[in-house]
Amino acid sequence: MKTQYTTRYAASPQDVKSYDTTRLREEFLIDNLMQADKIELVYSHYDRFITGSAVPTVAPLKLEVIDALKADFFLERRELGIINIGAAGTVTVDGTVYELDNKEALYVGQGNKEVIFSSKSAGNPAMFYLNSTPAHKAFPNKKIGIKDVEVIELGAPETANARTLRKYIVNSVVDVCQLQMGMTTLKSGSSWNTMPAHVHDRRMEVYFYFEVAEDQAVCHFMGQPQETRHIWIGNNEAVISPPWSIHSGSGTSSYTFIWGMAGENLDYGDMDHCKINELK
Numbered sequence: 687m688k689t690q691y692t693t694r695y696a697a698s699p700q701d702v703k704s705y706d707t708t709r710l711r712e713e714f715l716i717d718n719l720m721q722a723d724k725i726e727l728v729y730s731h732y733d734r735f736i737t738g739s740a741v742p743t744v745a746p747l748k749l750e751v752i753d754a755l756k757a758d759f760f761l762e763r764r765e766l767g768i769i770n771i772g773a774a775g776t777v778t779v780d781g782t783v784y785e786l787d788n789k790e791a792l793y794v795g796q797g798n799k800e801v802i803f804s805s806k807s808a809g810n811p812a813m814f815y816l817n818s819t820p821a822h823k824a825f826p827n828k829k830i831g832i833k834d835v836e837v838i839e840l841g842a843p844e845t846a847n848a849r850t851l852r853k854y855i856v857n858s859v860v861d862v863c864q865l866q867m868g869m870t871t872l873k874s875g876s877s878w879n880t881m882p883a884h885v886h887d888r889r890m891e892v893y894f895y896f897e898v899a900e901d902q903a904v905c906h907f908m909g910q911p912q913e914t915r916h917i918w919i920g921n922n923e924a925v926i927s928p929p930w931s932i933h934s935g936s937g938t939s940s941y942t943f944i945w946g947m948a949g950e951n952l953d954y955g956d957m958d959h960c961k962i963n964e965l966k
């Protein structure tokens with residue numbers, strides 16, 4: 687089996703208050719992504735959101751159904767978002783080949799039976815980041831290239847949070863059931879993402895940090911706004927954010943991250959902002 691998965695259960699904010707560093711990392715950090723020749727998945731019970739990666743080298747990788755779904759095929763009752771953070775590759779969905787270059791995305795709708803990942807060059811592979819959520823309706827597959835994304839500029843150099851946010855999979859770009867995905871890039875000299883921080887009790891979210899230099903890290907903040915905790919994160923690591931948690935990070939140098947979320951609504955702007963000077 688080249689498709690492997692582990693399960694994470696949902697935790698109440700009351701319990702998480704008492705977690706030590708090890709427990710916090712066991713529950714929320716995903717540190718096994720982007721392994722060559724494997725499809726690694728983490729099935730979270732927050733909104734049944736699956737976070738994963740596929741890194742094909744010499745041979746293609748097929749997305750196999752996992753036992754947690756008790757389905758005949760992976761997308762029987764799910765939709766899938768894919769963003770390539772590596773070199774050129776292809777995703778073949780029921781025989782249709784989609785070419786995905788670096789930072790291009792593909793939305794795959796519910797009902798597709800076969801998803802196969804390939805790299806153009808085994809020595810310089812594609813690195814596909816995957817998010818999947820339950821779906822109630824079959825929407826068409828759609829490639830989202832760099833010209834198709836919605837771009838917003840946020841923050842300012844004075845507050846060290848100047849960044850460019852790109853919305854790839856949102857319902858103004860592609861028809862979706864509940865998945866939303868995008869990418870945020872920090873401007874040189876800025877370190878804070880998602881500051882002012884926010885919560886959205888309607889949706890969980892996963893942040894996947896990449897383009898973090900080998901000897902650097904991102905300090906990711908989570909927890910209820912007046913009860914925050916931090917997790918130090920390295921390159922190609924993701925962190926699960928429960929609906930009741932803030933999700934914000936500051937890097938020791940530049941980095942990029944992919945955000946993915948799912949839950950009650952499709953309104954990207956549905957966030958309850960937290961006052962910076964009230965965080966604890």
Ligand SMILES: O=C[C@H](O)[C@@H](O)CC(=O)C(=O)O
Pocket residue numbers: 840849851868869870879880881891933945947954957
């Ligand atoms: O609910 C939305 C998400 O947390 C992110 O889109 C926020 C983000 O990328 C940023 O502010 O840098």
Ligand SMILES: [Zn+2]
Pocket residue numbers: 884885886891933957
């Ligand atoms: Zn958010």
